[in-house]
Amino acid sequence: MNTYPLKKRHRLYREHKYLLCLFSTLLQKVATHDFGGLAPIDFIKNDLQQFSDVLHGHAHYEESRIHTLLAQYDSKVAHLADQQHQAHHLSFAEIFERLEVLAQATDREERLDLGYKLYLDLRRVFADMLSHFNYEEQMILPELQTLLSDMKDCVPDKFAIAWPMLKKLLNIDEAEYCEVALAMHTV
Numbered sequence: 001m002n003t004y005p006l007k008k009r010h011r012l013y014r015e016h017k018y019l020l021c022l023f024s025t026l027l028q029k030v031a032t033h034d035f036g037g038l039a040p041i042d043f044i045k046n047d048l049q050q051f052s053d054v055l056h057g058h059a060h061y062e063e064s065r066i067h068t069l070l071a072q073y074d075s076k077v078a079h080l081a082d083q084q085h086q087a088h089h090l091s092f093a094e095i096f097e098r099l100e101v102l103a104q105a106t107d108r109e110e111r112l113d114l115g116y117k118l119y120l121d122l123r124r125v126f127a128d129m130l131s132h133f134n135y136e137e138q139m140i141l142p143e144l145q146t147l148l149s150d151m152k153d154c155v156p157d158k159f160a161i162a163w164p165m166l167k168k169l170l171n172i173d174e175a176e177y178c179e180v181a182l183a184m185h186t187v
């Protein structure tokens with residue numbers, strides 16, 4: 001267990017809160033939907049696609065920016081997160097396949113069975129996702145702060161010293177967002 005004080009961390013992973021909100025809403029919809037009926041389930045497919053796209057973009061950002069930066073310091077802490085991204089990608093592909101089968105099924109018992117399995121699959125990915133977020137914020141973030149600071153006891157101001165280096169890896173919008181947030185000490 002790391003010992004960095006949470007209140008002194010910059011929250012590079014703040015997007016996790018929004019992902020968590022989206023995912024928990026989606027899971028609730030699936031958990032409470034009556035799959036036995038023949039009502040269209042397009043809204044579930046649309047929400048699932050939307051969340052999957054956002055998640056994919058989030059993972060791409062982490063891999064191309066944060067993980068690339070860590071690799072420059074020969075840190076291997078992001079390798080597990082890379083593997084977890086792959087696993088999430090495969091899990092969503094399987095869930096989409098199950099949803100397609102469900103959309104074609106007409107027998108009530110079969111639809112109920114498929115709907116329940118869909119819920120179980122999604123709930124498992126949700127649990128994996130929470131664990132993944134925890135790994136990133138509890139393992140990767142402290143590593144990043146340690147490597148980009150010349151002090152072991154990383155504090156916000158010391159992290160800000162590393163900002164010029166991080167800034168080069170961001171696009172203009174991302175850099176501007178972080179610049180403002182850093183100035184306000186809210187990231």
Ligand SMILES: [Fe+2]
Pocket residue numbers: 058059062081085132136
């Ligand atoms: Fe991630």
Ligand SMILES: [Fe+2]
Pocket residue numbers: 013016058062133136
């Ligand atoms: Fe993440």
